[in-house]
Amino acid sequence: MKTRSWAILAATCAAMALGGAADAQQRSITISSWGGAFQKAQREAWFNLVEKELGITIKEETTQGIADVRAQVASGKPTWDLTTQGYYTCALLEREGRLEKLDPAIVADPGVPKELKSDHCMSQIVYSVAIGWRKKPFGDKQPRGWDAFWNVKDFPGGRSMRRHPIYSLEAALIADGVPMDKLYPLDVDRAFRKLESLKPHVVVWWASGAQSVQVLQDGEVEMVGAWNGRIQAAMADKEGRGGPLAITFDQQMMVSDAWMMPKGAPNKDLAMKALAIMMRPDAQASISKYINYAPANTKGYDTGIITPEMAAGLPNSPQNVGKGFTLDVDWWVKNNDEMVKRFDAFMQR
Amino acid sequence: MTAATAQGPNAAELRADARRERLVLGALAAPGLLLIGVVALAPIAWLFWLSVRKGDSYTLEHYARLLHSSYAYSLQTTFELTFLVTAICALLGYPLAYLIAQARQRTAAILLLFVLFPVWTSLLVRCYAWLVLLQRRGLVNTWLADAGLIDLPLRLVHNFTGTTIGMVHIMLPFMVLPLYATMRAIDRDYVRAAANLGATPSQAFRHVYVPLSLPGLAAGIIIVFILCLGFYVTPALLGGGRVMTWSMQIERNVTYHSDWGAASALGVVLLAMALAIFWAVGRVIGFNRILGGR
Numbered sequence: 299m300k301t302r303s304w305a306i307l308a309a310t311c312a313a314m315a316l317g318g319a320a321d322a323q324q325r326s327i328t329i330s331s332w333g334g335a336f337q338k339a340q341r342e343a344w345f346n347l348v349e350k351e352l353g354i355t356i357k358e359e360t361t362q363g364i365a366d367v368r369a370q371v372a373s374g375k376p377t378w379d380l381t382t383q384g385y386y387t388c389a390l391l392e393r394e395g396r397l398e399k400l401d402p403a404i405v406a407d408p409g410v411p412k413e414l415k416s417d418h419c420m421s422q423i424v425y426s427v428a429i430g431w432r433k434k435p436f437g438d439k440q441p442r443g444w445d446a447f448w449n450v451k452d453f454p455g456g457r458s459m460r461r462h463p464i465y466s467l468e469a470a471l472i473a474d475g476v477p478m479d480k481l482y483p484l485d486v487d488r489a490f491r492k493l494e495s496l497k498p499h500v501v502v503w504w505a506s507g508a509q510s511v512q513v514l515q516d517g518e519v520e521m522v523g524a525w526n527g528r529i530q531a532a533m534a535d536k537e538g539r540g541g542p543l544a545i546t547f548d549q550q551m552m553v554s555d556a557w558m559m560p561k562g563a564p565n566k567d568l569a570m571k572a573l574a575i576m577m578r579p580d581a582q583a584s585i586s587k588y589i590n591y592a593p594a595n596t597k598g599y600d601t602g603i604i605t606p607e608m609a610a611g612l613p614n615s616p617q618n619v620g621k622g623f624t625l626d627v628d629w630w631v632k633n634n635d636e637m638v639k640r641f642d643a644f645m646q647r
Numbered sequence: 648m649t650a651a652t653a654q655g656p657n658a659a660e661l662r663a664d665a666r667r668e669r670l671v672l673g674a675l676a677a678p679g680l681l682l683i684g685v686v687a688l689a690p691i692a693w694l695f696w697l698s699v700r701k702g703d704s705y706t707l708e709h710y711a712r713l714l715h716s717s718y719a720y721s722l723q724t725t726f727e728l729t730f731l732v733t734a735i736c737a738l739l740g741y742p743l744a745y746l747i748a749q750a751r752q753r754t755a756a757i758l759l760l761f762v763l764f765p766v767w768t769s770l771l772v773r774c775y776a777w778l779v780l781l782q783r784r785g786l787v788n789t790w791l792a793d794a795g796l797i798d799l800p801l802r803l804v805h806n807f808t809g810t811t812i813g814m815v816h817i818m819l820p821f822m823v824l825p826l827y828a829t830m831r832a833i834d835r836d837y838v839r840a841a842a843n844l845g846a847t848p849s850q851a852f853r854h855v856y857v858p859l860s861l862p863g864l865a866a867g868i869i870i871v872f873i874l875c876l877g878f879y880v881t882p883a884l885l886g887g888g889r890v891m892t893w894s895m896q897i898e899r900n901v902t903y904h905s906d907w908g909a910a911s912a913l914g915v916v917l918l919a920m921a922l923a924i925f926w927a928v929g930r931v932i933g934f935n936r937i938l939g940g941r
């Protein structure tokens with residue numbers, strides 16, 4: 299009896315050791331993302347879950363953006379199975395033919411709106427460009443939308459917008475009275491004319507998310523158009539010289555970060571299984587527990603994981619999603635280069 | 648040199664010596680020359696090569712792109728900023744260097760330390776410090792308002808003004824150091840001699856001291872000028888997005904568009920402009936003087 303149990307134990311150990319070695323060699327995938335707090339949240343909400351359910355390991359790497367993916371694919375032997383990039387980047391890579399087609403069954407999930415997915419791109423989290431402001435100068439008055447952003451008479455003070463035509467042109471057109479569902483294709487001349495009228499009041503054209511709220515916290519400007527997560531984090535932060543801050547989702551522009559698979563990814567099948575798990579409503583919903591981002595799969599709101607308080611602060615929750623619109627990435631993929639040049643010239647005039 | 652033209656019975660031997668000396672000197676300089684070739688000339692050649700290539704064929708497309716007004720504005724901004732910063736640095740740096748050069752050894756050492764101190768601080772830290780000082784609720788505006796000098800805060804940063812202030816601060820040591828080195832080497836007996844011959848102090852200064860200090864000034868101006876042309880961090884942080892220098896265009900072409908060709912073309916244009924200015928200045932002042940000769 300005693301010897302037998304020992305034998306079983308030894309055999310089990312050997313099997314585990316061998317199997318473990320084989321697992322480590324074959325059953326692992328490599329995922330790259332932005333690093334920092336976001337990648338930690340991905341680890342907690344998604345990677346751990348995938349590792350447990352599939353019995354694999356996920357190796358993590360970080361990416362700086364589109365150039366990394368281009369370089370990986372150009373090398374002919376990419377090491378990443380999946381990568382996180384902005385949805386715009388994904389659409390661009392898709393057009394360049396540098397991505398693997400995703401499993402149609404995953405893409406078919408009706409929980410992810412069709413503007414946030416394609417044959418090669420699957421949005422994973424949603425955030426939005428919203429209006430944030432300092433409460434002190436405006437008192438009870440609340441700027442509700444881009445019309446108020448442009449209205450320096452009722453809401454006097456400095457503004458800050460992204461130093462890029464994306465978001466700025468849309469904001470200008472909405473402020474000029476174009477309905478949110480009739481924006482695209484953008485009336486570029488009209489947008490630049492409207493932007494021109496606000497230009498003297500834009501104190502800072504922000505270049506990074508950190509800067510976009512820093513100017514608000516320092517009291518350098520009164521109102522910003524910035525990413526919702528940044529504004530909300532600043533609201534929760536210790537108050538700066540600018541005093542308390544507020545945000546509105548009215549006329550927000552929703553954008554997303556997406557999953558994509560570089561062409562020639564080494565573990566396609568396994569990575570596709572991992573992707574299917576990460577896009578599941580329960581997994582999707584749990585990302586919001588770890589970071590102030592919303593699930594791209596709106597079925598996540600039905601899982602009960604996201605509390606009503608959390609939902610109030612997420613851009614695509616049932617109560618907020620109707621207040622804004624989703625940015626048309628395809629239009630930007632076609633027009634970005636021309637718009638950037640025109641915007642740069644506009645800025646410097 | 649004299650050996651080569653020597654006449655006489657040992658002329659051949661002298662010539663052989665001279666040749667040997669040249670060889671040895673050449674060998675000694677070889678590592679340096681090789682390094683310059685590898686780290687400077689080869690990359691520039693490669694840059695030029697990239698700028699005229701697209702796929703497998705030659706193209707001028709990357710240069711044609713630069714005709715867009717956005718690039719013209721950037722070039723204008725870059726040169727305006729560079730000329731302005733260089734001029735202010737020269738105006739501030741010359742008296743400062745003069746003061747340090749005239750001071751006693753101990754005082755001079757302390758003053759030099761103050762000049763050098765900022766250089767040891769990170770560029771980023773210095774830019775953010777200016778941001779804190781100059782912003783709307785920053786120290787400068789608060790003081791001015793408290794002193795009753797202004798009603799509304801001045802827009803000192805997130806624009807051309809802020810960028811200029813930040814860059815002058817960063818560039819000043821590069822103006823002062825070569826100036827100081829030159830001034831320290833000027834023999835004060837020349838000025839005394841001028842005074843002895845009846846020159847007033849200001850005449851002696853203008854006609855004797857200033858000309859002798861010019862090589863230092865020229866060196867400082869050129870260092871500052873060239874560093875300014877390639878500035879990135881300060882305009883990016885203090886310019887509020889409005890100030891777009893040529894180097895920011897280069898960065899944009901590389902990161903947003905992953906377009907090495909266009910970025911290389913920008914680099915080539917900047918290099919050509921800098922060389923053209925060098926050449927023009929050289930025609931007027933003389934290359935020897937610029938390069939530190941007499």
